[in-house]
Amino acid sequence: MKKLVILVSGSGTNLQRIIDSTASGEIPDAEISLVVADRECYGLQRAEDHGIKNQLIRRGKGFSAALETLMPEDTSLIVLAGFLSILSTGFCEKYHGRIINIHPALLPKFGGKGMWGMNVHQAVIDAGEKESGATVHFVTAEIDEGEIILQGKVAVEENDTPETLAAKVHQAEYDIFPKAIAKVLRNQS
Numbered sequence: 001m002k003k004l005v006i007l008v009s010g011s012g013t014n015l016q017r018i019i020d021s022t023a024s025g026e027i028p029d030a031e032i033s034l035v036v037a038d039r040e041c042y043g044l045q046r047a048e049d050h051g052i053k054n055q056l057i058r059r060g061k062g063f064s065a066a067l068e069t070l071m072p073e074d075t076s077l078i079v080l081a082g083f084l085s086i087l088s089t090g091f092c093e094k095y096h097g098r099i100i101n102i103h104p105a106l107l108p109k110f111g112g113k114g115m116w117g118m119n120v121h122q123a124v125i126d127a128g129e130k131e132s133g134a135t136v137h138f139v140t141a142e143i144d145e146g147e148i149i150l151q152g153k154v155a156v157e158e159n160d161t162p163e164t165l166a167a168k169v170h171q172a173e174y175d176i177f178p179k180a181i182a183k184v185l186r187n188q189s
């Protein structure tokens with residue numbers, strides 16, 4: 001069994017998708033060994049409800065160092081599933097090729113510092129984009145710049161608001177995230 005560590009900051013619907021797809025075998029031969037949140041959030045509760053070990057490490061300077069001390073030795077992949085802190089350069093280098101992130105836009109557009117959650121969807125609408133989507137990519141020390149693993153597209157309609165666009169992008173995320181995780185794990189073995 002490959003072991004996953006999932007990092008969350010929010011409601012954790014993507015975490016739920018990962019929990020469900022490890023259980024169903026959509027992500028084969030994998031299980032979540034630890035969920036870590038950088039703030040109080042519903043994602044932690046989801047882990048608790050499924051009997052998954054979970055831990056709050058408050059965001060801030062010492063986050064990456066504290067996470068490193070908690071990391072199970074046998075971790076195959078660290079998955080950022082709606083995680084809003086920036087991991088230290090040292091942490092990204094130590095786990096190079098074993099950290100992935102989901103981003104709610106079609107990178108390399110609409111990435112980088114400040115581009116998270118609703119900010120992203122507002123920026124996409126303001127720019128008059130005709131399509132948006134979700135990207136799963138490897139994490140490097142440069143924010144949102146690592147190699148892209150999978151993308152899913154959605155149409156941006158004239159009457160879309162950040163909220164309606166977010167809902168569509170979430171659906172694209174639920175589609176590509178398990179596939180991307182399975183793909184990375186497959187390529188490891």
Ligand code: GAR
Pocket residue numbers: 009010011012013014015081082083084102103104115116117170173
């Ligand atoms: C997702 O849309 C994810 O792409 C985004 O946060 C949301 C979390 O939703 N991540 C980022 O903005 C990271 N830069 P969830 O908590 O329901 O999974």
